[in-house]
Amino acid sequence: MGINCNYGYKYIIKLAELLKIPIYTNTMAKSFVKENYLYNMNSCKSYLFNNLDSCICIGSVFNFYFNFGNFPNCQKKNMLCIDLINNAYDHDDQHHNNNNNNDNNNNNKGDTLDVSHYFFSDLFHILKKLYYSVKNVIHIDDIENKKEWVNILNEMKKTNFNKMCIQINKYFEEEQFTMEQAMLIIRHILIDYYFLKNDIDEENKKHFLNYLKHVDKIKIRDFTNMQNVQYNDLMDKELDIPDVDEDILSDHNNDHNNDHNSGHNNNNDTHIHQYQDYSYNVYEKKDIIPKRKKKELYFLKKQIKNRIIITNEGSITLNLGILYLPKFGPYSYVIPQINGMMGVSMNASISAALDNPNNIIFSILGDSSFGFTSNEIETICRLKLKIVFIIFNNNGIYGNRDIPREQNETNTCIKEKHQTNNPSYYLNNPSSLYFFSKYENYVIAHGGYGCYIDNRKDFIKQMKYVTSQDFDHYPALLNVIIEDSGFVNFDVDKFVK
Numbered sequence: 001m002g003i004n005c006n007y008g009y010k011y012i013i014k015l016a017e018l019l020k021i022p023i024y025t026n027t028m029a030k031s032f033v034k035e036n037y038l039y040n041m042n043s044c045k046s047y048l049f050n051n052l053d054s055c056i057c058i059g060s061v062f063n064f065y066f067n068f069g070n071f072p073n074c075q076k077k078n079m080l081c082i083d084l085i086n087n088a089y090d091h092d093d094q095h096h097n098n099n100n101n102n103d104n105n106n107n108n109k110g111d112t113l114d115v116s117h118y119f120f121s122d123l124f125h126i127l128k129k130l131y132y133s134v135k136n137v138i139h140i141d142d143i144e145n146k147k148e149w150v151n152i153l154n155e156m157k158k159t160n161f162n163k164m165c166i167q168i169n170k171y172f173e174e175e176q177f178t179m180e181q182a183m184l185i186i187r188h189i190l191i192d193y194y195f196l197k198n199d200i201d202e203e204n205k206k207h208f209l210n211y212l213k214h215v216d217k218i219k220i221r222d223f224t225n226m227q228n229v230q231y232n233d234l235m236d237k238e239l240d241i242p243d244v245d246e247d248i249l250s251d252h253n254n255d256h257n258n259d260h261n262s263g264h265n266n267n268n269d270t271h272i273h274q275y276q277d278y279s280y281n282v283y284e285k286k287d288i289i290p291k292r293k294k295k296e297l298y299f300l301k302k303q304i305k306n307r308i309i310i311t312n313e314g315s316i317t318l319n320l321g322i323l324y325l326p327k328f329g330p331y332s333y334v335i336p337q338i339n340g341m342m343g344v345s346m347n348a349s350i351s352a353a354l355d356n357p358n359n360i361i362f363s364i365l366g367d368s369s370f371g372f373t374s375n376e377i378e379t380i381c382r383l384k385l386k387i388v389f390i391i392f393n394n395n396g397i398y399g400n401r402d403i404p405r406e407q408n409e410t411n412t413c414i415k416e417k418h419q420t421n422n423p424s425y426y427l428n429n430p431s432s433l434y435f436f437s438k439y440e441n442y443v444i445a446h447g448g449y450g451c452y453i454d455n456r457k458d459f460i461k462q463m464k465y466v467t468s469q470d471f472d473h474y475p476a477l478l479n480v481i482i483e484d485s486g487f488v489n490f491d492v493d494k495f496v497k
Helices: 009-019 027-033 040-050 063-070 091-099 104-107 124-133 143-173 180-196 202-207 316-324 347-357 367-372 376-383 411-417 423-428 438-444 456-466
Strands: 056-059 078-082 297-299 301-306 311-314 361-366 389-393 448-452 475-480
Touching: 104 297, 143 311, 143 361, 180 202, 180 361, 180 389, 180 456, 311 316, 311 347, 316 361, 347 367, 347 376, 347 389, 361 367, 367 389, 376 475, 438 475, 448 456, 456 475
Parallel strands: 056 078, 311 361, 361 389, 389 475, 448 475
Antiparallel strands: 297 301
16 A cells, blocks of 8 residues: 555455455555554565565555556566546557557657556446455455464554553653653544544544553543533643543544445445545536535544644654554645655645635644744744644754763763753754754744743643634644654564564
8 A cells, every 4th residue: 555545545454354464554554544553664665565476556546656666576467456536548549559569659659658458447346346245255265374364463463552551651650751742642632622623422532542541540640631621621620531442453444434334236435435526516608617626524424624634744753643643534644754854744734724724733843844944934924824833842853862972081071061052062963953942933923822841731731722712823833842752663573474
């Protein structure tokens, strides 16, 4: 599964479950498929690309060529692309090109690419019928081996989840304010805010992985659950997090949790096409440009009117965001890949705010990534866009920052060299940024709301405030001074057999 997987991800999930095979995907696709897919990360991508001898791509034309067109050991005849957008292709012309010699091919450079022998645009319905036809009867010789493999993967995932909860416990035992704590605070407040604004049944929270289910509540009193609480009473109120009766291995099903009960004769399958409604209004006058109809979004079978769009960017901030931040379906979580790319998410938040003027856009950035496009703040303030920026100021980008100890150097000298107000510290640590930068002044200078935060309690209060009904001072920027997390290790190599 590649980046552009919005059309095909639910069918891939179903077929993988049906055929008892694991799903391997890149990081962006993982966000759309399942929140707790911890063993499907980029670390397995290069191995698969170099060793696959056949592949089936479910999605779009772009998805196929961009992510699945360069397998070195895979012949084209072993590649199958199922195009769910149902684009039209001239198969007669493709067949004609197949029979031409090289000279004729050179004269037809403007023709479409010769892919008729492995590309299909009409398998959308076949795929659906295939799923329902073999749903109850599976004739696979090695099904027991595949079941055992899946069980092993699930046990590994469960072990990793328990390990994560132990780590979260460790985070809250410390007095330090860490990035993991901040991400969990954002996660739970946004989930509660989203459910409350859209009047979604609280029972559906089971579709989100509750990272705090097995964590000691005494250590996380500052976390709050906002269900059935008025926003104007939240500033100084503390609540316990209720237990959520959920399976930690359950899927994060956005809109397809009941598809398998609908049957293959359902001709009014709206949730299958809900993200590809490109119909146009009919105009009598030909000189009037047709107006594109606004797509309707659904989440857990309910139409969504108050969206929450999250843009996420950075180094460690992006890694932790992929792991912890909630994903409210396709088109609601925008990130670059984990490849050092920065300067994307703030521009994406501007586009999202212009397209969704009545909804809040949350942009979670690292201090380094914020520096790439920080001057866009003037545009955002001038247009008064409803964007909340959360800057994780962790003193730099990537890795641990340390100064090598010289021979016969005293502890006092070492301590002085490690002070972040010492210029020599930054000369010896090129990945470091100024720890005392007042990023909130960027937005205050242009009329927005800015706040300096250096502890967990203030961060929770400010998050409640900017998501309250009374807050109307956009854009907002929270400059969160936070502990340096160093490197983040997902331990995903253990989950690929």
